[in-house]
Amino acid sequence: MRTAVTALAVTGLLAAAPAAPADSSAGAGHPSAGVTVKMPAAVADRLGAEREALVDAVSADALSRSHDTRGLAPSAAVRELADEGRKVVVDVRDVAGDWARGVAYVEASRTRHGAPEGWLYIAHREDGRWVPGLEGDREFADHVADSPLVGTAERRTMTAYAEREVTPDAQASPAGALANTNGLLLPWMPDYYMTLTGGAHAHDGATGYWSSLDFAGGNASGLVRSSREGTATSMCGAGGGWTRVIHPGGFSTDYYHLHNTTYYNGTSIARSALLGSIGTDTCAGGSATGAHVHWALRTYDADYNGQYTWLNGRTIGGWAWWNGSLQYSGCGTRLGVTACPGTAIYNRTG
Numbered sequence: 001m002r003t004a005v006t007a008l009a010v011t012g013l014l015a016a017a018p019a020a021p022a023d024s025s026a027g028a029g030h031p032s033a034g035v036t037v038k039m040p041a042a043v044a045d046r047l048g049a050e051r052e053a054l055v056d057a058v059s060a061d062a063l064s065r066s067h068d069t070r071g072l073a074p075s076a077a078v079r080e081l082a083d084e085g086r087k088v089v090v091d092v093r094d095v096a097g098d099w100a101r102g103v104a105y106v107e108a109s110r111t112r113h114g115a116p117e118g119w120l121y122i123a124h125r126e127d128g129r130w131v132p133g134l135e136g137d138r139e140f141a142d143h144v145a146d147s148p149l150v151g152t153a154e155r156r157t158m159t160a161y162a163e164r165e166v167t168p169d170a171q172a173s174p175a176g177a178l179a180n181t182n183g184l185l186l187p188w189m190p191d192y193y194m195t196l197t198g199g200a201h202a203h204d205g206a207t208g209y210w211s212s213l214d215f216a217g218g219n220a221s222g223l224v225r226s227s228r229e230g231t232a233t234s235m236c237g238a239g240g241g242w243t244r245v246i247h248p249g250g251f252s253t254d255y256y257h258l259h260n261t262t263y264y265n266g267t268s269i270a271r272s273a274l275l276g277s278i279g280t281d282t283c284a285g286g287s288a289t290g291a292h293v294h295w296a297l298r299t300y301d302a303d304y305n306g307q308y309t310w311l312n313g314r315t316i317g318g319w320a321w322w323n324g325s326l327q328y329s330g331c332g333t334r335l336g337v338t339a340c341p342g343t344a345i346y347n348r349t350g
Helices: 041-065 074-083 138-146 152-162 174-180
Strands: 023-025 035-038 088-096 099-106 117-126 129-134 193-202 210-216 223-225 230-234 243-246 251-256 265-269 274-277 293-299 319-322 331-334 337-339 344-346
Touching: 035 041, 041 074, 041 088, 041 099, 041 117, 041 129, 074 088, 117 138, 117 243, 129 138, 138 152, 152 230, 152 243, 152 265, 193 319, 193 331, 243 274
Parallel strands: 035 088
Antiparallel strands: 023 035, 088 099, 099 117, 117 129, 193 210, 193 344, 210 293, 223 274, 230 243, 230 265, 243 251, 251 293, 319 331, 331 337
């Protein structure tokens, strides 16, 4: 979605040390009061007077994509979220010339179990306006192809991801689903187990495709690892418990509630790279009553552009996953065995 907004004014950006970006919020009396900005001092200095317009454009685009604020004017959306105790966050991590990149997210409600909405973004200043591309936007794919802030290996992975198309035949059977997910693993080491604590459910626990699973315990020492190689980003920043990994072949995976996380910022990682440990972190909202990892599948195919995607019928970690009659009640099947919530599940590569 092409968005170039200058009407919103974000002020009061704090200049933080580059190694430890700090938060700040828009000043009172401005239309975007309540937007939280994270920006290292060096980035703020390079942006100069352009930083407000950049944050305006990115926050407006994110709010237009959020399920909870779609259709509202940005200022009204920020106020509505603030009334619920929820933040809109724009994290500007890197700039070069007329380019900027970072993360934007809308916090989840803290009154129920769920997860936030967030996007990587790349923005380009064109004809005096910032044009951001959030994951799933056509502009995102265009910017990935052109931006000097994207390395060669990362560009190859991210371009394939943003341009993903899934054919109907690939969705027709468990075998097709296995090929379609390109051998994604469950979020711990192969041949170890964790306990399934929540079957297929929506990422926010309420609406949308049932894309997510919850796991805890087991003999994997609680260590959460990447489902496949790819490019990893710590969505909440250093110390936050939310990581996204973009994988080759058109999928990405989210990991939430982590503890002792490894910080990544568009970093290339291997399969089963350590992301953190199961935990109860709610750096971007939601709730957690016990230590676990909330794992979710995302794709940007023609049918689910920019959304968490369906899990039903797909094979992850050697198990085919199926929806239950209610969210969280679904099970996995493998070699004639059915595993429902409460069952220990081994992570298999084939």
